Amino acid sequence: MVRGKTVIERIEDTTSRQVTFSKRRNGLFKKAKELAILCDAEVGLIVFSCTGRLYDFTNTSRCVRFCLLSLCIVDVSLARLVN
Template structure:
């Protein structure tokens, strides 16, 4: 079926307009998501419906993206172009942010492994203990779930093997009964001296 070209004007029918809005909005949000994933782009999308309902998408903080947009607009308004130094400064900020994040993760890892705990207060140690207990609880729950799943699989295998065993036993019983019939075939057996032949 060939689609006709849609005329670009406001849809007068309220129901049709709402349906079109929902479909197009979904498509637009999907495209924004795909653009952010496939091209590693920073994407922010803000939509207000005719009734004032807000729909938004952002692959990072939407506020940060808006601030970045405003900075870019201000720079362009003054007539400044982004220079390599600006890019370098931005990269330095990103690198500092990443190093701080890595340091925090390393500290958290050391803390959970029990290293360098001498400088911690009782409250901080209690917090670490609580985190470890929560982690252990999650690990145990996952392990229990895996055990249950394995037991379920083994029970299913046991049922299948029991069915196969019953079939094999049936075949074996049939074979045994067939052999008995062969052995029990009646044979006319005569024991003694042969009878003399009579001549006429």
């Protein structure tokens, strides 16, 4: 049997929305980890929940510094120091 096309829309029920967010966040982090391992890539991922909580994934400390500099919107010349 073929599944019907899923409509992407906001989930109104708060509990259901939070459960879906947690499951999809975990899946996204798993895929980021797989990408880092399989392709030997530097991966940094930052996700904010609807409550404003920050979730992050990085596979190197270099990614952490770059993401923090990018979030702070630091001067481009300083961002090059990360390399």
